[in-house]
Amino acid sequence: MPGSSPFHAIADPTRRRILDALLAGPLRAGELAQRFPRISRPAVSKHLRVLRSSHLVFTEQRGREVWYRIDPAPLAEVEKWVQQYRAFWEEKLQALKKAAEES
Amino acid sequence: MPGSSPFHAIADPTRRRILDALLAGPLRAGELAQRFPRISRPAVSKHLRVLRSSHLVFTEQRGREVWYRIDPAPLAEVEKWVQQYRAFWEEKLQALKKAAEES
DNA sequence: TATATTAGTAACCAATAGGTTACATATCGG
DNA sequence: CCGATATGTAACCTATTGGTTACTAATATA
Numbered sequence: 433m434p435g436s437s438p439f440h441a442i443a444d445p446t447r448r449r450i451l452d453a454l455l456a457g458p459l460r461a462g463e464l465a466q467r468f469p470r471i472s473r474p475a476v477s478k479h480l481r482v483l484r485s486s487h488l489v490f491t492e493q494r495g496r497e498v499w500y501r502i503d504p505a506p507l508a509e510v511e512k513w514v515q516q517y518r519a520f521w522e523e524k525l526q527a528l529k530k531a532a533e534e535s
Numbered sequence: 536m537p538g539s540s541p542f543h544a545i546a547d548p549t550r551r552r553i554l555d556a557l558l559a560g561p562l563r564a565g566e567l568a569q570r571f572p573r574i575s576r577p578a579v580s581k582h583l584r585v586l587r588s589s590h591l592v593f594t595e596q597r598g599r600e601v602w603y604r605i606d607p608a609p610l611a612e613v614e615k616w617v618q619q620y621r622a623f624w625e626e627k628l629q630a631l632k633k634a635a636e637e638s
Numbered sequence: 639t640a641t642a643t644t645a646g647t648a649a650c651c652a653a654t655a656g657g658t659t660a661c662a663t664a665t666c667g668g
Numbered sequence: 669c670c671g672a673t674a675t676g677t678a679a680c681c682t683a684t685t686g687g688t689t690a691c692t693a694a695t696a697t698a
Contacts, residue, residue: 443546496695504620517607599665
């Protein structure tokens with residue numbers, strides 16, 4: 433539990449939507465949960481725990497409220513990995529272009 | 536099963552290593568499995584099925600051999616999503632830089 | 639101080655994931 | 669044709685995931 437992979441953290445679509453919501457700015461736990469009417473608050477709370485454990489979000493306690501905000505730093509690892517494949521797919525696009533020009 | 540998310544497909548470290556291996560060029564199923572001595576061939580076969588179902592790899596049958604190669608196209612979705620957060624973390628780096636200069 | 643409000647946790651459950659061994663299927667080579 | 673090789677699948681097991689409801693702890697407020 434202490435420090436799971438960002439690849440695992442972003443695998444779940446609900447967790448990605450949570451991060452997307454936080455992109456606009458910090459939110460309280462409850463407010464965040466309200467944005468997912470189809471699942472319960474504890475379910476969201478668990479997703480937040482996963483995001484915390486992978487350091488994709490961090491919290492600031494203000495009285496009884498807990499504010500969540502993004503820390504996108506761990507996504508750099510994901511980006512780096514995906515970028516390895518960029519050259520590959522750009523090659524393919526090049527090949528397609530060439531083929532189109534030759535037809 | 537027909538068409539699972541690339542986010543899910545790359546969540547597993549073994550599947551990422553399979554893709555990494557294929558980056559150097561196409562490989563046969565068995566040859567691929569040999570690179571993972573700690574897990575059985577059927578386990579690798581199952582990972583390959585997941586990768587196939589998310590269209591990250593495709594196969595070419597040649598006699599009794601099955602050659603696997605990468606199709607990185609679905610990773611574009613991942614890249615696109617991660618890039619949204621780029622601006623965010625670059626801002627943070629900027630802020631750090633600024634703070635360093637002012638100290 | 640009593641009561642709402644906010645957030646997390648405990649205990650539980652069904653479904654999925656990732657692994658295993660045993661088996662089926664198809665092709666190659668002698 | 670027959671044995672060896674290459675690959676995938678079936679059946680099964682355990683751990684993890686994502687969800688639920690019920691409860692606890694802490695802080696704000698009337």
